[in-house]
Amino acid sequence: SRSINLAVIPGDGIGQEVVAEGLKVLSAVLPQDVKLETEEYDFGARRYHATGETLTDADLDALKRHDAILLGAIGDPSVPSGVLERGFLLKLRFAFDHHVNLRPSKLLPGVATPLAGEPEIDFVVVREGTEGPYTGNGGTIRKGTEHEVATEVSVNTAFGVERVVRDAFARAQARPRKKLALIHKNNVLTFAGHLWTNIFNKVAEEFPEVTTEYMHVDAATIYLVTQPERFDVIVTDNLFGDIVTDLAAAVSGGIGVAASGNINPSGDFPSMFEPVHGSAPDIAGQGKADPTATVLSVALLLRHLGYEAEAARIDDAVTADLSERTGKPARSTSEIGDALAVRVAG
Amino acid sequence: SRSINLAVIPGDGIGQEVVAEGLKVLSAVLPQDVKLETEEYDFGARRYHATGETLTDADLDALKRHDAILLGAIGDPSVPSGVLERGFLLKLRFAFDHHVNLRPSKLLPGVATPLAGEPEIDFVVVREGTEGPYTGNGGTIRKGTEHEVATEVSVNTAFGVERVVRDAFARAQARPRKKLALIHKNNVLTFAGHLWTNIFNKVAEEFPEVTTEYMHVDAATIYLVTQPERFDVIVTDNLFGDIVTDLAAAVSGGIGVAASGNINPSGDFPSMFEPVHGSAPDIAGQGKADPTATVLSVALLLRHLGYEAEAARIDDAVTADLSERTGKPARSTSEIGDALAVRVAG
Ligand SMILES: CC(C)[C@H](C(=O)O)[C@@H](O)C(=O)O
Ligand SMILES: CC(C)[C@H](C(=O)O)[C@@H](O)C(=O)O
Numbered sequence: 001s002r003s004i005n006l007a008v009i010p011g012d013g014i015g016q017e018v019v020a021e022g023l024k025v026l027s028a029v030l031p032q033d034v035k036l037e038t039e040e041y042d043f044g045a046r047r048y049h050a051t052g053e054t055l056t057d058a059d060l061d062a063l064k065r066h067d068a069i070l071l072g073a074i075g076d077p078s079v080p081s082g083v084l085e086r087g088f089l090l091k092l093r094f095a096f097d098h099h100v101n102l103r104p105s106k107l108l109p110g111v112a113t114p115l116a117g118e119p120e121i122d123f124v125v126v127r128e129g130t131e132g133p134y135t136g137n138g139g140t141i142r143k144g145t146e147h148e149v150a151t152e153v154s155v156n157t158a159f160g161v162e163r164v165v166r167d168a169f170a171r172a173q174a175r176p177r178k179k180l181a182l183i184h185k186n187n188v189l190t191f192a193g194h195l196w197t198n199i200f201n202k203v204a205e206e207f208p209e210v211t212t213e214y215m216h217v218d219a220a221t222i223y224l225v226t227q228p229e230r231f232d233v234i235v236t237d238n239l240f241g242d243i244v245t246d247l248a249a250a251v252s253g254g255i256g257v258a259a260s261g262n263i264n265p266s267g268d269f270p271s272m273f274e275p276v277h278g279s280a281p282d283i284a285g286q287g288k289a290d291p292t293a294t295v296l297s298v299a300l301l302l303r304h305l306g307y308e309a310e311a312a313r314i315d316d317a318v319t320a321d322l323s324e325r326t327g328k329p330a331r332s333t334s335e336i337g338d339a340l341a342v343r344v345a346g
Numbered sequence: 347s348r349s350i351n352l353a354v355i356p357g358d359g360i361g362q363e364v365v366a367e368g369l370k371v372l373s374a375v376l377p378q379d380v381k382l383e384t385e386e387y388d389f390g391a392r393r394y395h396a397t398g399e400t401l402t403d404a405d406l407d408a409l410k411r412h413d414a415i416l417l418g419a420i421g422d423p424s425v426p427s428g429v430l431e432r433g434f435l436l437k438l439r440f441a442f443d444h445h446v447n448l449r450p451s452k453l454l455p456g457v458a459t460p461l462a463g464e465p466e467i468d469f470v471v472v473r474e475g476t477e478g479p480y481t482g483n484g485g486t487i488r489k490g491t492e493h494e495v496a497t498e499v500s501v502n503t504a505f506g507v508e509r510v511v512r513d514a515f516a517r518a519q520a521r522p523r524k525k526l527a528l529i530h531k532n533n534v535l536t537f538a539g540h541l542w543t544n545i546f547n548k549v550a551e552e553f554p555e556v557t558t559e560y561m562h563v564d565a566a567t568i569y570l571v572t573q574p575e576r577f578d579v580i581v582t583d584n585l586f587g588d589i590v591t592d593l594a595a596a597v598s599g600g601i602g603v604a605a606s607g608n609i610n611p612s613g614d615f616p617s618m619f620e621p622v623h624g625s626a627p628d629i630a631g632q633g634k635a636d637p638t639a640t641v642l643s644v645a646l647l648l649r650h651l652g653y654e655a656e657a658a659r660i661d662d663a664v665t666a667d668l669s670e671r672t673g674k675p676a677r678s679t680s681e682i683g684d685a686l687a688v689r690v691a692g
Contacts, residue, residue, distance in 0.1 A: 075533075081532050081533045081536075081539070081543075082532060082533045082534070082536040082539065082540075085533040085534055086533075086534065086536060090534065113462070114461055114462060114571045114572050115460055115461060115462060115571075116459070116460060116461060116462040133479075133498075133500070133534075133535060134534055136536075138499075138500070138535075138537045138538070139537055140537045140540070140541065142504075144544070145504065146504050146505065146508075147503075147504060147505070148503065148504040148541055149501065149502070149503050149504075150502045150503075150537040150538045150540070150541040151499055151500060151501055151502070151537060151538070152479075152499070152500040152502075152535045152537055152538045153484075153497055153498070153499050153500075154479070154484070154497060154498040154499075154500070155495065155497055156495070156496045156497070156498075157493075157494065157495050157496075158488075158491065158492050158493060158494040158495075159492065159493070162492075185585070185588070186427050186428060187421075187427045187428045187431040187432075188428070188431055188432065188436065188479075188480055188585075188588075189479060189484075189498045190427075190428040190432060190482075191484045191485055191486045191496040191497060191498055192484070192496045192497070192498045193427070193428065194428075194486070194496070195486065195494055195496040197427075198490070217588075217589055218588050218589050218591075218592035218593075219592065221567065221589055221590075221592050221593035221596065222592050222593065222595070222596040222601065225460045225461075225571060225593065225596050225597060226460050226596055226600075239531070239534075242531070242534075242563075242564050243563055243564050243567055243589060244567075245564075246564035246565065246567050246568050247564075247567035247568065247571070247593070249568070250567065250568040250571050250572055251571060254572075255568065
């Protein structure tokens with residue numbers, strides 16, 4: 001009989017609340033014969049304050065034994081900026097080699113967008129997750145003096161770029177429009193830019209059906225607000241991907257509905273699924289957070305584990321729920337989760 | 347008697363056309379007693395193809411003798427990506443220490459924006475121009491092989507960050523709302539991020555009237571489309587500034603009206619003024635380009651040289667021209683320039 005052994009990391013702020021709804025919907029959608037086991041981990045600000053730890057080797061060993069990881073959100077104003085981001089979130093993405101950071105953007109009917117008109121938005125960003133300016137390479141000399149110098153080194157390898165570019169081409173090939181855009185800044189960051197561009201052009205030869213284009217990251221932000229329908233699949237580096245996926249989320253319904261997967265396609269390590277939004281400490285504990293992004297992340301998780309029909313049921317439930325929101329009073333976090341659980345079970 | 351000795355670099359694509367209109371408006375706005383001398387330079391793709399040169403030491407010596415530089419656009423598909431950008435544009439910005447890259451965004455009445463509703467947009471970005479990931483530091487090993495590694499090094503110094511942060515605070519102090527936002531990614535790029543954040547907080551103490559906030563670059567892209575009225579002055583690094591100013595231009599009327607100044611406040615070297623848009627080779631030579639961004643760059647140039655009244659006359663002329671565009675047939679590049687010249691002279 002089938003089973004899913006899930007690591008659950010509620011994290012900080014609204015993480016706890018949204019993850020509870022994600023699990024509610026997960027339980028509701030799974031067929032009877034699938035055994036769901038979950039183990040909760042207490043990573044985040046509280047553990048850091050109590051123990052000084054963010055993510056130990058023992059933690060990584062424990063997490064490694066799961067089929068997948070569901071994360072709420074990590075981050076709290078009581079912890080200095082960077083400590084949990086670098087010490088937990090990025091450490092985990094790097095340790096488990098989550099090189100495909102998958103972030104779909106779809107403007108669903110009835111959902112508000114800051115853009116005028118009725119743009120059609122349905123694309124997916126494949127963000128590289130283990131290289132680029134996120135490696136933590138760099139340093140500081142003469143810290144705190146007027147002669148301080150701080151460097152950040154973006155590291156890009158043929159190995160790392162090619163695998164994510166190939167993944168993006170395969171995704172583009174599988175979609176009806178078969179379009180792939182590379183976003184970089186190859187006219188300024190010429191070393192990394194040429195590596196990305198050359199590998200992109202080389203892999204393109206293996207995918208003759210895929211239409212490709214190259215776009216500088218600055219121009220891409222313009223297209224994302226003026227012609228978002230232009231995009232089908234986007235592949236880009238870790239930092240540019242961070243930036244364009246937040247903008248993409250903003251124009252396609254807000255970060256309340258933006259899901260993401262930190263995927264290791266090899267399966268050597270469990271992949272991690274999380275909403276794009278942060279821990280939103282200002283509204284934590286009030287039942288105000290929208291759990292939709294987490295629920296959609298659960299759909300990505302199911303799809304990754306091979307439960308395509310169940311993932312599609314969640315996507316459909318979210319689409320239906322969102323399309324009926326206009327003009328209705330706001331619901332609480334758990335009311336939205338309940339409604340989605342009913343829909344996926346029905 | 348007063349005089350302006352201007353270096354004019356039309357450049358590539360639409361550069362020639364828009365610069366001609368910029369000069370037309372400049373001549374029309376200047377009082378009789380100001381002697382305008384211009385010298386044209388042939389930098390860009392044509393010169394590169396003819397001589398292999400982008401910008402020589404002799405060129406820099408010649409440019410140095412001018413009071414300011416007006417640039418159209420540089421770049422052509424016939425030249426490999428990066429050659430003219432790094433070899434001319436960035437070389438000039440770095441050689442003349444253009445550390446304050448000033449980019450105002452104002453949504454003028456009657457101007458179309460991709461955003462819904464009627465957002466109020468009136469802010470200015472102070473982008474650092476001589477450091478960060480733009481230094482060209484980095485390199486490539488094992489080029490073209492499956493073991494290629496390409497690095498890009500972002501270099502940030504206390505000296506470089508403090509002077510631009512101080513400039514931004516002074517600008518914020520001089521504006522009615524007195525607000526300044528620092529945009530960075532200090533939770534991931536912790537070395538550079540802490541340098542920027544610490545200096546920002548230190549300089550803030552000298553400007554108690556200025557209200558400050560910090561924002562990650564990814565979050566900033568969200569606010570730029572959901573709450574652009576939130577911004578007054580923004581200070582940020584070279585790469586983040588490149589990205590957010592294109593997005594800012596897109597939401598506040600498009601790159602057809604986005605002006606910029608590459609300023610050396612010390613006056614040791616001439617400052618350079620240019621539209622944010624590129625050379626747009628697809629519409630070059632057709633009289634279709636909107637010269638407004640160049641004309642507004644001329645206003646920034648005049649303001650920099652102390653001709654505040656004349657700069658204001660140009661701004662007013664552009665405001666009036668833009669507010670009367672809706673529903674009218676499109677005009678050619680020179681028709682728009684003529685109309686603006688008439689307005690500023692009147
Ligand atoms: C919290 C931060 C480290 C993270 C990132 O930059 O990747 C976040 O912005 C994201 O996009 O998942
Ligand atoms: C052409 C390019 C080098 C330049 C930059 O990145 O600074 C342009 O995008 C700009 O914003 O002026």
